[in-house]
Amino acid sequence: MAKDQSIQRGKRATIKKSFQRNWQLYLFMMPVFLYFFIFHYIPMYGVQIAFKDYFATLGIWGSEWVGFEHFERFFSSYYFWRLLKNTIILNLYMLVLFPLPIILALAFNELRNGAFKKWTQTLTYAPHFISVVVVVGMLVAFLDPNTGLINHFLRALGVDSIPFLTSPDWFRHIFVWSGQWQTLGWSTIIYLAALAGVNPELHEAAKVDGATRMQRILRINIPSIMPTIVILFILNIGNFMQIGFEKVLLMQNTLNSETSDVIQTFVYETGILEGQYSFAAAVGLFESAINIVLLITVNQIARKVSENSLW
Amino acid sequence: MSKFSLSDKAFDRINFLFVLLITLIIIYPLIFVISASISDPHAVNTGKMWLWPVDVTFEGFQRVFQNDAIWIGYKNTILYTAVGVIVHLFVLLPAAYALSRKELMGKKAWLWFILFTMLFNGGLIPTYLVVRNLQMLDTMWAIVIPGVVGAWSILVARTFFQQTIPDQLVEAAKIDGASDIYLFFKVVLPLSMPIIAVMALFHGVALWNQYFNALIYLRSEDKFPLQLILRQILILNEVSADSASSAAGSAQSFADQIKTASLVKYAVIIVSALPLLIVYPFLQRFFVKGVLIGSVKE
Numbered sequence: 001m002a003k004d005q006s007i008q009r010g011k012r013a014t015i016k017k018s019f020q021r022n023w024q025l026y027l028f029m030m031p032v033f034l035y036f037f038i039f040h041y042i043p044m045y046g047v048q049i050a051f052k053d054y055f056a057t058l059g060i061w062g063s064e065w066v067g068f069e070h071f072e073r074f075f076s077s078y079y080f081w082r083l084l085k086n087t088i089i090l091n092l093y094m095l096v097l098f099p100l101p102i103i104l105a106l107a108f109n110e111l112r113n114g115a116f117k118k119w120t121q122t123l124t125y126a127p128h129f130i131s132v133v134v135v136v137g138m139l140v141a142f143l144d145p146n147t148g149l150i151n152h153f154l155r156a157l158g159v160d161s162i163p164f165l166t167s168p169d170w171f172r173h174i175f176v177w178s179g180q181w182q183t184l185g186w187s188t189i190i191y192l193a194a195l196a197g198v199n200p201e202l203h204e205a206a207k208v209d210g211a212t213r214m215q216r217i218l219r220i221n222i223p224s225i226m227p228t229i230v231i232l233f234i235l236n237i238g239n240f241m242q243i244g245f246e247k248v249l250l251m252q253n254t255l256n257s258e259t260s261d262v263i264q265t266f267v268y269e270t271g272i273l274e275g276q277y278s279f280a281a282a283v284g285l286f287e288s289a290i291n292i293v294l295l296i297t298v299n300q301i302a303r304k305v306s307e308n309s310l311w
Numbered sequence: 312m313s314k315f316s317l318s319d320k321a322f323d324r325i326n327f328l329f330v331l332l333i334t335l336i337i338i339y340p341l342i343f344v345i346s347a348s349i350s351d352p353h354a355v356n357t358g359k360m361w362l363w364p365v366d367v368t369f370e371g372f373q374r375v376f377q378n379d380a381i382w383i384g385y386k387n388t389i390l391y392t393a394v395g396v397i398v399h400l401f402v403l404l405p406a407a408y409a410l411s412r413k414e415l416m417g418k419k420a421w422l423w424f425i426l427f428t429m430l431f432n433g434g435l436i437p438t439y440l441v442v443r444n445l446q447m448l449d450t451m452w453a454i455v456i457p458g459v460v461g462a463w464s465i466l467v468a469r470t471f472f473q474q475t476i477p478d479q480l481v482e483a484a485k486i487d488g489a490s491d492i493y494l495f496f497k498v499v500l501p502l503s504m505p506i507i508a509v510m511a512l513f514h515g516v517a518l519w520n521q522y523f524n525a526l527i528y529l530r531s532e533d534k535f536p537l538q539l540i541l542r543q544i545l546i547l548n549e550v551s552a553d554s555a556s557s558a559a560g561s562a563q564s565f566a567d568q569i570k571t572a573s574l575v576k577y578a579v580i581i582v583s584a585l586p587l588l589i590v591y592p593f594l595q596r597f598f599v600k601g602v603l604i605g606s607v608k609e
Contacts (some may be wrong), residue, residue: 015416018414018416019416021414022412022415023416024490024491024492025409025412025415025491026409026415026416027405028405028406028408028409028491028495029406029410029415029421029491031401031402031404031405032403032460032465033408033424033426034406035402035456035460036424038441038445039441039457039458040428040433041434041435042433042437042441043432043434043437043438043440043441044431044432044433044437045433045437045439046433046437046440046441047434048431049436049440051435055420060440066546067492078427089344099593104330104333105327105328106321107330108330110322110323110326111326111327111330111467113327115541116327116330117490118332118410120330120331120333120334122595123334123337124333124337124338125595125598126336126337126338126341126588126591127337127341129516129520129584129587129588129591130520130584131348131519131520131521131541131583132522133520133522133540133541133542133545133546134537134541134545134580134583134584136546136578137541137542137543137544137545137546137576138340138344138545138580139543140545140546141347141576142340144441145575146356147355147356147357149343149358149361152357152358152361154561155357158490175493181336181337184333184337185337188475188605189518189599189602190602190603192607193602193603210540212318212319212322213319213323214322235569246522246523248521250382250542250546266437267434267435267436268527271435271436271439271471272436272439272527275331277436277440280435281434281436281437281590284434284435284436285434287434288431288432288434292430292431292483295430301470308552
C-alpha cells in the first residue's frame with residue numbers, strides 16, 4: 001500500500017517537474033486546442049439538436065428533446081429517395097473515374113523527353129489552381145445554348161443546340177468531367193512519387209527477359225504502386241457523399257434539380273436558408289454516419305484483401 | 312530482340328501522343344478564356360473566335376478596372392488571404408513543433424484529439440451556430456477562423472519537424488539554458504522555411520479560391536471576397552454596369568449591359584485567376600513537396 005502510494009506520489013512529482021520544465025510546449029498547444037475545441041468539439045456537442053427542437057432563445061441545452069422525429073420526417077419525405085439516389089450516383093460516377101490519374105501518371109512516367117514531361121505536367125496542374133466559381137462560370141459561358149462554344153460546334157455539325165446546364169440528363173456528366181478536368185493532372189503527383197520509388201533492378205531484369213514496355217508497366221509498375229492506390233482509394237471512399245458539394249450548389253438550378261439535388265445542398269437549403277436548424281442537422285448527421293460506416297468498412301476490407309489500410 | 316525494340320518505339324510514340332492530347336484538352340479552355348478576354352464580344356458570342364483573339368479590344372479589362380464591386384472584392388480577398396495565412400501559421404507551427412518533441416506529455420491523447428476531427432465533425436449546421444453565437448457573422452473572422460487549420464497540416468508539419476530538427480540540437484540548446492520559445496523562434500523557424508512556404512501556399516490558395524464560407528457567413532456586400540462577386544457576375548449574371556453607362560437611355564443601356572456582361576465575363580476570370588496561374592509554376596516544387604510530405608504514412 002505505502003509503496004504504491006509513494007510510487008504514485010513520485011509519478012505525480014515527475015509530471016509536475018516535467019510540466020514546470022516544459023510549460024512553454026503546452027502554451028504552444030493552446031491555440032490548436034482552443035480552435036479544435038471551439039470549432040470541432042462544440043459542434044459535435046451541438047449535433048444533439050438533431051434530436052431536439054432547437055430554439056435560439058432556449059439554447060442547445062435548453063431546447064426540448066424530440067427523439068428521432070426529424071429523422072423520421074426526413075426518411076418519409078418524398079425527396080429522401082431522390083436525394084439519396086442522386087448523392088450515390090454522383091459519387092459512384094466519380095469513383096469509377098478513380099483510375100484516370102493513375103493511367104496518366106503511368107504515361108508521364110514513361111516519357112523519355114524530360115522537357116516535354118516537365119511542360120505537360122506543369123500545364124496539366126494549372127486547373128487545380130482555379131476556383132470552383134470560375135470553373136462553373138466557364139461552364140456557363142461555354143455551354144450557353146446561344147452563345148456558347150460547344151453549341152456553336154454542335155450547330156456546325158448540324159446538331160440542335162443543347163441546354164446543357166438546365167437539363168437533368170446532362171448535369172452528372174458535366175459535373176464529373178469538369179471535375180476531372182480540374183483535378184486529373186494534380187492527382188498524378190502522388191502516383192508519380194510512388195513510381196519514382198520503383199526498384200530499377202526489377203526493370204533491368206525484366207528487360208533481360210525480353211518483357212515489353214506494356215508488360216513491365218502491368219507487371220512491375222502497377223503492383224509496385226498498389227499500396228498507394230489502395231490508400232488513396234480508401235480516402236476517396238471516406239469522402240464519399242461529400243465531394244464537391246460547393247460546386248453542385250453553384251451548378252444547381254430549378255430546371256436540373258431532379259438530378260442535382262444532393263444531401264448536402266439540401267442541408268444548406270433547409271438549414272442556412274430556411275433556418276430549420278434541427279431538421280438540417282439531422283440530415284447532416286445521417287450523412288456523416290454513412291460516411292463513417294463506409295470508411296470503416298472499406299478500411300477493414302482493404303486490410304483483409306491487400307494488407308494496406310489507414311489503421 | 313529487334314522486334315521488342317520496335318514495339319517499344321511504337322509505344323513511345325503512342326504514349327507521347329496520348330500525353331500531348333490530354334494536355335491540349337486540359338489547356339484549351341484556358342487559352343480560349345485568355346483569347347476571349349481580349350476579343351470583340353460579338354466575335355466570341357457568334358463562335359467566330361475559337362482559338363486566337365479576333366478583333367482585339369481591351370474594353371473588357373477597362374470595364375473590370377472601372378467596376379467598384381470587383382475592386383472591393385479584390386481588396387477583401389487579399390486582406391482575408393493575408394490575415395488567414397498569418398493566423399494559420401500562428402496556430403499551426405507552435406503546435407506541430409510541440410507535438411514533435413518527446414518531452415510533451417500525453418502525446419497520444421493530443422493526437423487523438425486532433426485526428427478524431429478527421430473522422431467525425433459536427434457538420435454544417437452546428438458549426439454555423441457556433442460561429443453565430445460567437446458574434447462572428449458578417450465579420451472577417453468568420454472567413455479566417457473556422458477552418459484555420461486542419462488535422463492533416465498539423466501532422467505534415469510535425470513530421471517535418473521530427474525529420475529536420477535533430478534532437479541533439481534541441482538538447483544542447485536547452486543545456487545552454489535556452490527556453491522553448493527562444494528555441495522555436497531562433498533555431499526551429501529559420502530551419503523550417505520550406506514547410507512554412509508549403510503550408511502558407513496551400514492555405515493561401517484555398518482562401519483565395521473559397522466562396523462557401525463567405526456565402527453563408529457574410530451579409531454586407533462591401534465585405535464580399537472576390538469569389539462571391541465572381542459568382543454574381545459569371546453564374547447569376549448580375550452585372551452592375553456601374554460607372555460605365557448608367558446615364559444612357561434605357562434601351563441603350565440594356566443593350567449596353569448585355570455587352571458589358573459578355574465583355575467583362577472573360578476579363579474578370581483572367582483578373583481573378585491570373586495571380587495564382589502566374590505564380591504556381593515557380594512555386595510548383597513547394598506544392599509538390601507539400602503533397603508528398605502529406606502522403607507519408609505514419
